Amino acid sequence: MPSADAAPQLDVDQILADPGVRIVVCCGAGGVGKTTTAAALALRAAEQHGRRTVVLTIDPARRLAQSLGLTELDNTPRQVKGIDVETSGGELHAMMLDMKRTFDDVVLQHTDPTKAAEIFANPFYQAMSSTFAGTQEYMAMEKLGQLHARGEWDLIVVDTPPSRSALDFLDAPARLSRFLDGRMLRMLLAPARSGGRSVFSLVTASFGMFSKVVQKVLGAQLLTDLSGFVAALDSMFGGFRQRAEQTYRILQARETAFLLVAAPEPDAVREAAYFASRLREERMPLTGLVLNRVHRPAVPTLDAASSRAAADRLTELGGHEGAADVLRAHAALARQAVREQQVAARFTEAFPLVPTVSVTAQPADVHDVDGLRTIGAAISRS
Amino acid sequence: MRAAEQPADPAGTAWPARLHVVTGKGGTGKTSVAAALALALAAGGRRTLLIEVEGRQGIAQLFGIDPLPYEERHLTDAPDGGEVRALAVDAEEALLEYLDMFYRLGAAGRALRKFGAIDFATTIAPGLRDVLLTGKAKEATTRTVDQRRVYDAVVLDAPPTGRIGRFLNVTAETARLAKVGPIKTQSEGVAALLRSPITAVHVVTLLEEMPVQETVDAIADLTSFGFPVGRIIVNGTRPPLPAGRVVSAAELRRGLLAAGLPADRETVAGLHTEAHDQVIRRELEDSLRADLVELGLPMTELPLLPDGVDRAGLATLADALRRAD
Numbered sequence: 001m002p003s004a005d006a007a008p009q010l011d012v013d014q015i016l017a018d019p020g021v022r023i024v025v026c027c028g029a030g031g032v033g034k035t036t037t038a039a040a041l042a043l044r045a046a047e048q049h050g051r052r053t054v055v056l057t058i059d060p061a062r063r064l065a066q067s068l069g070l071t072e073l074d075n076t077p078r079q080v081k082g083i084d085v086e087t088s089g090g091e092l093h094a095m096m097l098d099m100k101r102t103f104d105d106v107v108l109q110h111t112d113p114t115k116a117a118e119i120f121a122n123p124f125y126q127a128m129s130s131t132f133a134g135t136q137e138y139m140a141m142e143k144l145g146q147l148h149a150r151g152e153w154d155l156i157v158v159d160t161p162p163s164r165s166a167l168d169f170l171d172a173p174a175r176l177s178r179f180l181d182g183r184m185l186r187m188l189l190a191p192a193r194s195g196g197r198s199v200f201s202l203v204t205a206s207f208g209m210f211s212k213v214v215q216k217v218l219g220a221q222l223l224t225d226l227s228g229f230v231a232a233l234d235s236m237f238g239g240f241r242q243r244a245e246q247t248y249r250i251l252q253a254r255e256t257a258f259l260l261v262a263a264p265e266p267d268a269v270r271e272a273a274y275f276a277s278r279l280r281e282e283r284m285p286l287t288g289l290v291l292n293r294v295h296r297p298a299v300p301t302l303d304a305a306s307s308r309a310a311a312d313r314l315t316e317l318g319g320h321e322g323a324a325d326v327l328r329a330h331a332a333l334a335r336q337a338v339r340e341q342q343v344a345a346r347f348t349e350a351f352p353l354v355p356t357v358s359v360t361a362q363p364a365d366v367h368d369v370d371g372l373r374t375i376g377a378a379i380s381r382s
Numbered sequence: 383m384r385a386a387e388q389p390a391d392p393a394g395t396a397w398p399a400r401l402h403v404v405t406g407k408g409g410t411g412k413t414s415v416a417a418a419l420a421l422a423l424a425a426g427g428r429r430t431l432l433i434e435v436e437g438r439q440g441i442a443q444l445f446g447i448d449p450l451p452y453e454e455r456h457l458t459d460a461p462d463g464g465e466v467r468a469l470a471v472d473a474e475e476a477l478l479e480y481l482d483m484f485y486r487l488g489a490a491g492r493a494l495r496k497f498g499a500i501d502f503a504t505t506i507a508p509g510l511r512d513v514l515l516t517g518k519a520k521e522a523t524t525r526t527v528d529q530r531r532v533y534d535a536v537v538l539d540a541p542p543t544g545r546i547g548r549f550l551n552v553t554a555e556t557a558r559l560a561k562v563g564p565i566k567t568q569s570e571g572v573a574a575l576l577r578s579p580i581t582a583v584h585v586v587t588l589l590e591e592m593p594v595q596e597t598v599d600a601i602a603d604l605t606s607f608g609f610p611v612g613r614i615i616v617n618g619t620r621p622p623l624p625a626g627r628v629v630s631a632a633e634l635r636r637g638l639l640a641a642g643l644p645a646d647r648e649t650v651a652g653l654h655t656e657a658h659d660q661v662i663r664r665e666l667e668d669s670l671r672a673d674l675v676e677l678g679l680p681m682t683e684l685p686l687l688p689d690g691v692d693r694a695g696l697a698t699l700a701d702a703l704r705r706a707d
Contacts, residue, residue, distance in 0.1 A: 032409060
């Protein structure tokens with residue numbers, strides 16, 4: 001395919017085999033096969049390269065989760081049985097992220113049990129830990145940090161949350177930690193600390209107005225809950241930001257490889273390009289692009305127009321309906337392939353040096369280890 | 383309801399609601415379908431509003447225009463003098479607008495924003511953000527000028543299936559936090575509209591396993607929360623295969639020769655494999671379609687657009703939606 005050939009070929013095996021690579025992060029828009037790609041790479045790292053691998057999935061399809069032995073959401077890595085690691089000596093573990101539980105663990109680590117119980121009971125904490133739009137991203141990063149700190153694995157493969165935007169994976173943790181450490185919380189806290197009168201009179205003036213509005217709009221009970229939440233979180237100031245920054249540094253390190261996952265669709269390719277430029281800005285190591293679901297005609301020499309014309313000739317002639325249908329199907333496929341190349345070229349033109357691999361669309365969906373193995377082989381072109 | 387005073391619905395009874403919430407798994411073409419529906423419902427001199435709420439500027443990208451502001455703008459004309467307007471709702475702006483409406487904040491509102499109070503408020507109470515977004519959709523749906531509705535229909539390009547239940551279930555989310563006050567009143571009003579026959583939630587899917595699974599899950603969720611589910615919209619479908627089976631290699635070879643094409647072994651085998659893969663794919667699609675039919679909801683199929691969703695493509699989709707029965 002010209003679009004993929006223009007870019008250097010991505011050699012996934014080289015990455016998976018490299019002992020210096022300890023983390024592979026798969027990012028991209030929703031619906032491009034990110035989870036399947038992450039699972040397939042992790043399986044390949046274990047089976048082919050003998051690495052003790054763990055894959056952190058966020059929201060796997062039910063049957064894929066089952067095939068990896070992930071029948072419950074318990075936030076601990078489980079070893080995947082029944083894979084072919086006899087010769088390689090590798091291992092595959094898999095886990096599904098439990099967002100709320102991960103958040104609870106962070107709280108427990110940073111405060112005493114009494115305070116923690118207070119925080120857990122607060123309605124604001126409950127709302128934030130289960131529904132805040134950035135919590136999933138933050139917790140995915142937090143979990144990655146934890147797995148990395150334990151040092152038990154040769155390789156951690158991370159699937160990223162199906163966010164509004166792939167960039168949320170990088171942005172949301174900082175936003176959340178800024179918030180949890182932030183000046184608003186400190187302002188809310190200030191009166192409580194000095195017996196109702198803040199020492200910062202400037203702040204108090206504006207804050208008085210803020211709290212009046214909040215009280216009007218949301219009611220007084222809410223303010224009580226809010227200041228309770230803030231007071232309980234007080235002991236944790238600093239902790240959130242520090243952790244997010246630590247993980248951020250791991251992502252910038254040489255041991256990390258970012259793989260963009262996309263499909264040859266305009267939205268997915270645009271998203272991949274946004275992400276690629278952000279990684280460059282953040283000095284994070286973009287290793288390559290995995291372009292999934294690419295349609296590739298088996299007979300590339302026969303173009304769409306000739307194929308359709310030939311089908312029409314056969315229909316006129318009569319007696320070759322079956323062959324005419326095959327030619328029409330080929331014409332549709334060839335046309336789709338050309339369009340996909342044009343879409344993919346938008347990325348390659350903007351990032352000509354990013355190694356790329358195209359993975360042919362599978363006729364059926366993947367939901368078992370055999371299927372993952374096939375995908376892994378397709379990604380590594382072996 | 384004063385529907386009797388409105389112009390006749392050109393789409394007949396297929397789209398009885400006035401607020402159309404469009405969801406679907408990421409990658410299923412939810413935004414394109416929402417835009418096409420707004421276009422379809424604007425036919426015959428009607429006016430519709432297409433709303434996006436996730437700050438993605440998907441509408442602007444689809445139509446190749448500059449990013450949309452938080453302001454209702456003319457987007458495109460529809461056949462027979464209709465008009466589609468578009469609005470990108472921003473939660474912060476919506477909150478300020480809302481506060482202004484009730485409390486006449488003026489400069490104080492701007493100060494709140496400068497201090498990050500708005501960001502703070504919508505962060506600490508995620509349900510608040512959703513109430514503001516759905517609240518804006520409600521306001522547009524029910525707005526009247528001189529006792530006439532401003533919009534004949536409002537189409538909301540909503541969050542994807544994974545988040546749709548929570549997004550619409552605003553009362554449950556805010557009730558945990560706000561026990562009294564205008565936010566509670568507001569969310570109750572929104573909830574009542576979202577559960578009334580004025581609203582229909584449509585789920586966009588592809589004939590692929592994950593999107594179909596998410597469609598089934600989302601419909602179960604929506605139903606249990608009491609939201610009226612409208613249609614399942616199957617995007618990117620292909621016409622059925624004419625013959626039920628693939629020709630033999632020998633037949634194919636004779637055909638290629640008759641058409642004057644190369645008929646070497648490689649070509650014949652290649653084309654034969656393509657046709658075979660396609661049959662497997664279609665069989666899978668048929669079984670997924672059967673799963674969807676089993677849900678017992680009205681279903682509309684939209685054709686795969688070989689050249690992607692350009693303006694002509696949108697018109698094709700709108701046409702198919704208009705003809706839905």
